Structure formats: structure tokens, C-alpha cells
Amino acid sequence: MDLSYDDVQQIxxxxxxxxxxxxxxxxxxxxxxxxxRGSRAEVTETSADSPPAAAREPVAAAAPAPSRQRRAAExxxxxxxxxxxxxxxxxxPGAPPFVAVGSEVGPDDVVCIIEVMKLMNSITIGQRAxxxxxxxxxxQLVEFGQPIMIVAPA
Amino acid sequence: MNTVLVANRGEIAVRxxxxxxxxxxxxxxxxxxxxxxxxxxxxxDRAVCIGPAPAARSYLDVAALLATARGTxxxxxxxxxxxxxxxxxxxxxxxxxxxxxxxxxxxxxxxxGDKVHAxxxxxxxxxxxxxxxxxxxxxxxxxxxVARAVGYPVLLKAAAGGGGRGMRVVRSAxxxxxxxxxxxxxxxxxxxxxxxxxxxxxxxxxxxEIQILADRFxxxxxxxxxxxxxxxxxxxxxxxxxxxxxxxxxxAAMGDAALTLVADIxxxxxxxxxxxxxxxxxxxxxxxxxxxxQVEHPVTEMVTGVDLVAAQLRVAxxxxxxxxxxxxxxxGHALECxxxxxxxxxxxxxxxxxxxxxxxxxxxGLRVDTHIEAGAxxxxxxxxxxxxxxxxxxxxxxxxxxxxxxxxxxxxxGVATTLPLHRRILAHPDFVACRIHTRWVEDELGR
Numbered sequence: 001m002d003l004s005y006d007d008v009q010q011i012x013x014x015x016x017x018x019x020x021x022x023x024x025x026x027x028x029x030x031x032x033x034x035x036x037r038g039s040r041a042e043v044t045e046t047s048a049d050s051p052p053a054a055a056r057e058p059v060a061a062a063a064p065a066p067s068r069q070r071r072a073a074e075x076x077x078x079x080x081x082x083x084x085x086x087x088x089x090x091x092x093p094g095a096p097p098f099v100a101v102g103s104e105v106g107p108d109d110v111v112c113i114i115e116v117m118k119l120m121n122s123i124t125i126g127q128r129a130x131x132x133x134x135x136x137x138x139x140q141l142v143e144f145g146q147p148i149m150i151v152a153p154a
Numbered sequence: 155m156n157t158v159l160v161a162n163r164g165e166i167a168v169r170x171x172x173x174x175x176x177x178x179x180x181x182x183x184x185x186x187x188x189x190x191x192x193x194x195x196x197x198x199d200r201a202v203c204i205g206p207a208p209a210a211r212s213y214l215d216v217a218a219l220l221a222t223a224r225g226t227x228x229x230x231x232x233x234x235x236x237x238x239x240x241x242x243x244x245x246x247x248x249x250x251x252x253x254x255x256x257x258x259x260x261x262x263x264x265x266x267g268d269k270v271h272a273x274x275x276x277x278x279x280x281x282x283x284x285x286x287x288x289x290x291x292x293x294x295x296x297x298x299x300v301a302r303a304v305g306y307p308v309l310l311k312a313a314a315g316g317g318g319r320g321m322r323v324v325r326s327a328x329x330x331x332x333x334x335x336x337x338x339x340x341x342x343x344x345x346x347x348x349x350x351x352x353x354x355x356x357x358x359x360x361x362x363e364i365q366i367l368a369d370r371f372x373x374x375x376x377x378x379x380x381x382x383x384x385x386x387x388x389x390x391x392x393x394x395x396x397x398x399x400x401x402x403x404x405x406a407a408m409g410d411a412a413l414t415l416v417a418d419i420x421x422x423x424x425x426x427x428x429x430x431x432x433x434x435x436x437x438x439x440x441x442x443x444x445x446x447x448q449v450e451h452p453v454t455e456m457v458t459g460v461d462l463v464a465a466q467l468r469v470a471x472x473x474x475x476x477x478x479x480x481x482x483x484x485x486g487h488a489l490e491c492x493x494x495x496x497x498x499x500x501x502x503x504x505x506x507x508x509x510x511x512x513x514x515x516x517x518x519g520l521r522v523d524t525h526i527e528a529g530a531x532x533x534x535x536x537x538x539x540x541x542x543x544x545x546x547x548x549x550x551x552x553x554x555x556x557x558x559x560x561x562x563x564x565x566x567x568g569v570a571t572t573l574p575l576h577r578r579i580l581a582h583p584d585f586v587a588c589r590i591h592t593r594w595v596e597d598e599l600g601r
């Protein structure tokens with residue numbers, strides 16, 4: 001069964017409005033875990049059969065992958081990686097990226113995925129924003145707290 | 155094996171990275187936000203921030219460590235000591251992720267991790283164990299029965315325990331009930347496992363442990379003993395090799411006992427088999443096996459000339475042990491003092507803070523393993539070990555003299571340390587004359 005991101009957003013809204021703390025949904029190959037942390041819901045989607053771009057290939061080894069040096073200017077802020085893992089810009093190989101420079105996103109729109117041991121953590125910004133710059137290349141390791149995008153409130 | 159992820163911090167991360175470099179291996183350091191800029195992160199070929207300060211979300215986060223190994227191309231993991239070093243699930247997860255775990259198999263860690271099973275196994279092999287319950291005791295009545303049989307004083311001990319938690323000395327039947335309840339609650343809180351066993355409490359004993367090394371081809375050697383009797387509340391403070399209380403006959407018997415256990419569990423890599431030695435009778439008893447490199451490994455390195463961490467890496471990479479039992483020789487005497495950021499004048503209260511001045515000693519026969527430098531911050535989140543000062547001499551007297559001189563010259567400012575305590579121990583006639591036991595620090599130097 002395929003679950004679109006619209007479906008996920010729907011589920012998120014339902015969970016957000018309810019008193020449920022955690023939802024686990026398994027349909028065939030698809031596993032969906034939604035966990036509430038504080039007031040805002042955060043979603044984790046795992047699907048063993050459709051890893052995002054290059055998830056199965058070893059990540060470019062050894063070479064350090066520092067963020068490009070650009071700093072957030074006045075009125076902008078850095079979106080930081082909430083965990084160490086592999087950064088993916090698209091939901092699966094060949095799919096269009098979640099966002100590009102200039103994209104405007106809603107608070108719950110997924111802007112990238114960070115994979116930690118096959119667990120796909122969808123990253124949202126939590127407010128309406130415009131993507132100013134993407135600091136990390138696809139399929140690179142990102143460190144905890146590493147700036148991954150520069151965004152401006154929209 | 156090309157690139158080793160060092161899943162630890164502090165002096166042991168530095169020690170492992172240096173050993174890797176000496177063998178031409180690349181290294182990946184990991185660190186929490188509290189350790190940003192730490193020495194181990196600068197020595198490694200690459201350093202990755204894996205999480206915030208609390209260890210549960212950084213150094214103990216298995217997923218973060220494995221993701222980092224994959225993302226950096228590491229093909230091996232060295233766990234150091236503490237943190238995940240004796241976590242069988244972590245060892246298994248590394249292997250499952252295609253990584254070489256620099257340590258024993260998950261099965262061997264499990265076999266020795268449960269102290270009750272470890273003791274049963276040792277006893278079945280004819281290795282002497284302390285008289286006590288063969289299995290965890292279910293309730294106070296059962297504990298009473300065992301205590302009566304082995305005789306007071308007895309020790310209540312958590313099956314999953316370590317570091318003195320979940321332990322109570324009980325001197326009479328009337329104290330047992332309260333102590334049992336308290337030890338059980340402490341064991342449950344500390345380990346999530348409230349099983350206790352009861353054993354005869356041996357007084358005025360020494361803690362003596364055998365260092366072993368084994369490869370995957372079944373070859374194993376013992377590298378003599380370390381005496382770790384200078385402890386405070388079961389925390390080792392000062393260690394030495396060889397033990398001044400061990401005769402050649404005890405050494406041989408203890409070494410054989412250790413190797414019997416190692417062969418039985420098909421142990422691979424470095425490990426330590428711990429015993430208590432009763433100097434009054436020269437009898438020794440198995441307590442537990444530590445399935446990792448130990449903090450105090452340098453004293454063995456100093457007297458045997460064997461680089462234990464390098465040996466761990468070689469054995470993990472599939473090499474054979476490069477020497478046999480007959481090649482192991484013990485030369486001279488070595489001492490190690492653990493310099494902790496703790497205030498011995500204030501109940502050993504941890505003393506985190508910024509190191510204002512740091513001038514460790516150096517000289518003939520001295521080695522200092524540390525991750526500290528002037529300006530470094532000792533975070534409050536982890537253990538308080540700052541440095542291990544190791545002195546080697548031609549005999550015990552010479553090693554003590556070298557250590558005393560080294561500690562006189564060791565200049566630290568900014569945090570309180572255990573240096574003054576070590577200076578007192580080294581000058582104490584009981585220590586010099588080998589009249590100490592595992593409770594000597596509390597009895598003689600405690601307040």
C-alpha cells in the first residue's frame with residue numbers, strides 16, 4: 001500500500017487533535033510510527049522496500065562533509081539536524097526533491113529525511129518558511145546539530 | 155579492517171586512537187555536544203557529533219553510532235570501557251551491521267554479564283568461587299537460610315551489578331531483612347534487575363585480577379595479575395602489577411583458572427578475570443569476568459611490554475596471537491594512580507569545571523594517559539577520570555619512589571583532584587608494607 005505525504009499530513013492532523021501519544025500502523029511492508037513530542041507531532045515513516053535515494057548504497061566514505069560555510073543572515077535561521085544520520089532530499093530514488101532553493105513550505109511540510117539505521121526521520125520546519133539555501137549534499141552524513149538548510153520565515 | 159570508530163570519550167578514546175594510528179588504521183571519533191573540541195576529536199581522522207550531552211542520547215545511542223559508522227565508512231568499532239563496552243546487544247548490532255566489534259562475541263559478553271551464571275559456570279569448571287547461594291535468592295527467608303549456612307558476615311550482591319551498587323554487607327541476622335529490601339530496590343533502580351545473591355563476606359581480602367588475551371583460533375595467554383586492592387567503595391583508585399601478595403604458586407593457579415574459563419566460553423580478545431585473594435589462607439575465589447579492556451590495563455603493559463589495545467585490534471582483525479604463554483615475562487613493577495576530578499576532602503564530591511593549569515609529570519619509567527590539557531572543561535555528565543599516572547621501576551620500592559616523585563610534580567589547578575589522596579597512600583606505611591585490603595581506604599583514610 002502506498003501512503004502519500006498528503007495522507008501522512010492528514011494522519012498528523014488527526015493525531016495532533018487527539019490525546020493519543022503514539023500511533024503505530026503496519027500494513028504489509030509499510031510501517032508508520034507517529035510519536036508526539038511536546039505539543040507538535042513529529043513523524044517517522046519506515047518502509048523497508050522503498051528506501052530514499054541511494055539508501056542502500058554505502059554513503060561516500062571518509063571524506064568529511066562539512067556544511068557549506070554560508071551563515072544565516074538577518075531575518076533567516078538555520079535548520080539544524082536533530083540527529084546524526086544520512087541526509088536525503090527526496091523520498092525515494094528518482095523522485096523529485098522535497099524542496100529546492102526558493103520553495104515555500106508549511107509548518108508540517110517535510111523538507112528532507114534523515115536516515116538512522118533504516119529509520120526514515122522526516123524533518124519539518126514547524127512554521128511557514130522559504131528555503132534560502134541547502135547546505136548539505138544528498139546522501140551525506142549529517143552530524144547532530146549540523147546546519148542543513150538556511151530558511152527564512154514566510 | 156581499515157577504519158575504526160571509537161565509541162567512547164576521554165582518555166580511553168585517546169588511547170585507542172593512538173593504538174589505531176600506530177597500526178596504520180584510520181579513526182573516527184564521536185562526541186557529544188559537551189565534548190566539542192576535546193582532544194580525542196582532534197586526534198582522529200574524522201570526528202562526528204552524535205548527540206547532546208546526556209550519554210543516553212550520545213555515547214549510549216546505538217543507532218547514532220551505527221549510522222555514524224556507516225556514514226563515515228568505518229568497518230570496525232572499538233567500545234573502550236564503560237558505556238556500551240559490555241553491552242551484548244551492541245556487540246551483536248555491530249556484527250549485524252557488518253562491522254567488526256573489537257571485543258568478544260555477544261555470546262561471551264552475555265555469558266559473563268550475568269554474574270550468577272558466570273559464577274555457576276566457573277564453579278562447574280572447578281574454579282573456586284566464594285561460598286554462597288548458587289542461584290539468586292527469592293526472598294528474605296531464603297537469604298537467611300543461605301547466610302546461616304555460609305556464616306556471617308555476608309554480602310548481598312546484585313546479579314546484574316557492578317560498581318558497588320545493589321551491594322550490602324550484613325553482619326548479623328537481625329540486619330538482613332532491611333539490607334535485603336534496600337539492596338533489592340537499589341539493584342532494580344540501577345540495573346532494572348532486582349535479583350540478588352548472597353555470599354560469604356570475606357574481610358581483609360585483596361582484589362587480584364588476571365589479564366588474558368585470546369584469538370579466534372583458540373590460542374589464549376594470561377599476562378599475569380594486577381592488584382587493585384586500593385579501592386574506595388568498590389571504586390579502584392590505585393593498581394599495581396605484579397601483586398605483592400601473590401606467590402608464584404598462586405599466580406600459576408590463578409592464571410590456569412582464568413584460562414580454563416576463557417577456553418570454556420570460547421572467549422576472544424582481551425578480558426580480565428577477577429578474583430579475591432585471602433592472604434591469611436592464600437586461597438582465591440572467582441568474582442567476575444570483565445569482557446573489555448580495563449582502565450588499569452597500562453600496569454600490565456608496563457611489566458609485560460605488550461600493547462594490549464594494539465593486540466585487541468590485531469586479534470579482532472583476525473590475526474593470530476603473536477606470542478605464546480612461554481614468551482610472556484614480567485619485568486619490574488608498575489603502579490597506576492587514577493587522578494579523578496573529585497574532592498577527597500569533601501566526600502569525593504565530583505569537581506567538574508575548567509582546568510586552569512595542567513602540568514603532568516614526565517620522566518624515566520613514567521607514562522600519563524590523559525585527555526586533559528590546560529583550558530579543557532571537565533563536563534559534569536560523565537565519569538571524573540582526568541588522567542592515569544603510571545610508573546614503572548625495577549622493583550616495587552623503586553616504582554613507589556618514582557610514582558611519589560611524579561605526583562609531587564603533577565601540577566593541576568581549576569578543579570579538585572584525588573592527587574592529595576594518592577600522595578598520602580604512597581607514603582603510608584601500610585601501603586608500603588603491603589598491609590592493605592579492599593576496605594583499607596575507608597578504614598584507614600576515610601572519615
